[in-house]
Amino acid sequence: MAAQIIDGKQVAADMRAELKDEVAKLKEQGIVPGLGVILVGDDPASRSYVTAKERTCEDLGIYSDDNRLAADISQEELLALIDKMNNDPKINGILVQLPLPKGLNEGEVLLKIDPDKDVDGFHPTNVGKMVVGEKAFLPCTPHGVIQLLLRSGVKLEGAEVAIVGRSNIVGKPLANMLIQKNPKGNATVTVCHTRTKDLAAHTKRADIVIAAAGRPNTVTADMVKDGVVVIDVGVNRVDDATKKKGYRLVGDVDFEAVKEKASLITPVPGGVGPMTITMLMYNTVESAKRAAGIAVET
Numbered sequence: 060m061a062a063q064i065i066d067g068k069q070v071a072a073d074m075r076a077e078l079k080d081e082v083a084k085l086k087e088q089g090i091v092p093g094l095g096v097i098l099v100g101d102d103p104a105s106r107s108y109v110t111a112k113e114r115t116c117e118d119l120g121i122y123s124d125d126n127r128l129a130a131d132i133s134q135e136e137l138l139a140l141i142d143k144m145n146n147d148p149k150i151n152g153i154l155v156q157l158p159l160p161k162g163l164n165e166g167e168v169l170l171k172i173d174p175d176k177d178v179d180g181f182h183p184t185n186v187g188k189m190v191v192g193e194k195a196f197l198p199c200t201p202h203g204v205i206q207l208l209l210r211s212g213v214k215l216e217g218a219e220v221a222i223v224g225r226s227n228i229v230g231k232p233l234a235n236m237l238i239q240k241n242p243k244g245n246a247t248v249t250v251c252h253t254r255t256k257d258l259a260a261h262t263k264r265a266d267i268v269i270a271a272a273g274r275p276n277t278v279t280a281d282m283v284k285d286g287v288v289v290i291d292v293g294v295n296r297v298d299d300a301t302k303k304k305g306y307r308l309v310g311d312v313d314f315e316a317v318k319e320k321a322s323l324i325t326p327v328p329g330g331v332g333p334m335t336i337t338m339l340m341y342n343t344v345e346s347a348k349r350a351a352g353i354a355v356e357t
């Protein structure tokens with residue numbers, strides 16, 4: 060069976076259209092959602108992610124306060140900027156692009172962000188709330204993965220899910236979200252990682268395989284069952300002399316071979332990627348609604 064491709068760009072565009080309408084309605088009530096963006100240093104990948112976030116804000120009518128800081132900024136200066144944003148009523152969400160340059164204490168920075176403005180969902184307060192099933196900002200990439208599955212008609216309830224990768228940004232929160240007793244969860248989840256003894260034994264059993272290992276070809280066709288749903292969170296640069304940039308982007312899955320066995324699969328690029336920014340915008344709009352005392356969904 061050749062898989063149907065899950066078009067992340069289209070799902071993201073649908074959600075962004077919904078958000079754009081919502082932002083327009085909020086503006087009629089005098090509410091303008093605002094996102095504070097902080098990029099430290101000049102890592103090219105981080106720079107392009109941040110630029111894409113700022114452009115999306117503009118497109119949806121969300122105010123963005125953009126801050127590009129030199130790599131040698133002190134921890135104190137960075138914390139002071141976050142404090143200023145914590146106290147700025149125009150800002151509903153704060154995004155500090157990770158990773159931070161060496162010398163800055165990432166844990167301390169994330170702790171400084173007001174949990175009510177933590178639209179990345181990385182603050183331990185929000186992580187804890189998510190784990191116990193309380194209302195919290197959900198981290199953008201895992202929440203985007205769940206939206207892609209639900210909007211593609213995939214049943215999560217009772218599904219066997221194998222997650223490959225245990226990062227704080229994707230694997231761990233995704234596992235926690237998928238086991239919640241609610242419509243975005245109710246799955247049976249196995250989290251595999253670099254110390255897993257027999258990775259293929261777990262992925263072969265799974266109805267849904269989610270690859271978030273950060274390594275090309277981590278999931279190959281012999282490791283999945285017929286009809287599996289595959290979500291590829293990986294973004295890896297591999298050398299390619301035929302490309303102008305000298306590289307191309309691939310995921311963690313051997314896409315060409317696995318798509319012949321899967322029922323549904325995400326491509327890289329154009330799968331999970333567009334959803335991450337969309338969920339950041341979603342959280343920023345939710346935060347603005349919370350700040351204005353309007354009931355919210357998550």
Ligand code: GUN
Nearest residue numbers: 154155156157158179199
């Ligand atoms: N770096 C890679 N992914 C993310 C993300 O989702 N949020 C932030 N702040 N930094 C990242």
